[in-house]
Amino acid sequence: MKRRIVVGFSASLAIATLLGCASTPQATTETPTEATSEPSEVLRVGSEGDYPPFSQQNPDGTLSGFDIDIANALCEKMQVKCEFVVNEWPTIIPSLNAGKYDVIISSMSINDERRQQVLFTQPYYKSGYAFIAPKDVTFELTEAGLADKTICVFKNSIGNPWIEQTSPQAQLLQYDDTQTLRTDFFAGRCDAAFDTKLSMQGILDAEGGEDYHFVGEELKEPIFGEGAGIAVRKDDQALADRLNQAIDELYTDGTFQEINNKYFPFYIGAK
Structure with a gap:
């Protein structure tokens, strides 16, 4: 911000x-x-x-x-x-x-x-956007790769439209705060989480984050601001x-x- x-x-x-x-x-x-x-x-x-x-x-x-x-x-x-x-x-x-x-x-x-x-x-x-997921999970950042995914995101994040445009079939679970998103992500309620690379790094650095990793490249398209x-x-x-x-x-x-x-x-x- x-x-x-x-x-x-x-x-x-x-x-x-x-x-x-x-x-x-x-x-x-x-x-x-x-x-x-x-x-x-x-x-x-x-x-x-x-x-x-x-x-x-x-x-x-x-x-x-x-x-x-x-x-x-x-x-x-x-x-x-x-x-x-x-x-x-x-x-x-x-x-x-x-x-x-x-x-x-x-x-x-x-x-x-x-x-x-x-x-x-x-x-x-400045920071690009990135996906994180369990270490045994990987997928392509394409329409087909995201189509069957449930993704934890922040409400009103400027990154959400990228998912909606790239793969309309993906389901977004939207959260007001990091703690609730992190809790649900670690509990397996979504397949991946998506936000700035820096905020996703914060989740990986939290207790329990060692079982998760970045998936795909950091996204730096104009839509991300x-x-x-x-x-x-x-x-x-x-x-x-x-x-x-x-x-x-x-x-x-x-x-x-x-x-x-x-x-x-x-x-x-x-x-």
Whole structure:
């Protein structure tokens, strides 16, 4: 994987924070601190919070993961304080546009359909899509190869149309969260799972994942989007500009590479 930090960034965020978060379940993580006073501006960051290794909730209620580290690094560059808000994936865009938070930093793939609802920054990382299945299972990524398969996928994933177009006979079991998908996949309720290669790697790395493997090649067709971007509301161009500048800084000073190496044995950068 939209807030209004335009001219009135500080004031609008302060008011929105007071009015919009009373009933919102939130998880916060510590933003890296320096020997200076804490930033007065707050950036409310929407996160699925259940998409390891990108975001996950810890026992103490805080969040951790690649996207969380990226968000905190961006907040540091922008000299604002990150405040994380957990939201289920199916309603993550409507909740942004309703003012529940200011941005979505949650591995959201950029595509034309989503551009009709939100404004995206430049991509901050890129990943193709891939299938995983039990190690004794293999199949071709063709209409015939997928026709008799039941496939675990995430609801509203931009990868789902590829399956529907490639093999309309395939059955998709759609899930709201990673934990439920992983549980059903490991229980054999589907023949394969399909999403970004990075999220599928997260399932293989989980306990029990050693009995599963990637099937076929990583898919990088245009239908899978341009990479993961940060989403803001469509009228928040000033905020998008600030985020784009901060993303550039993460690449130029090596911060992105450090975060990348913490989570992945291969480079996923967009630059």
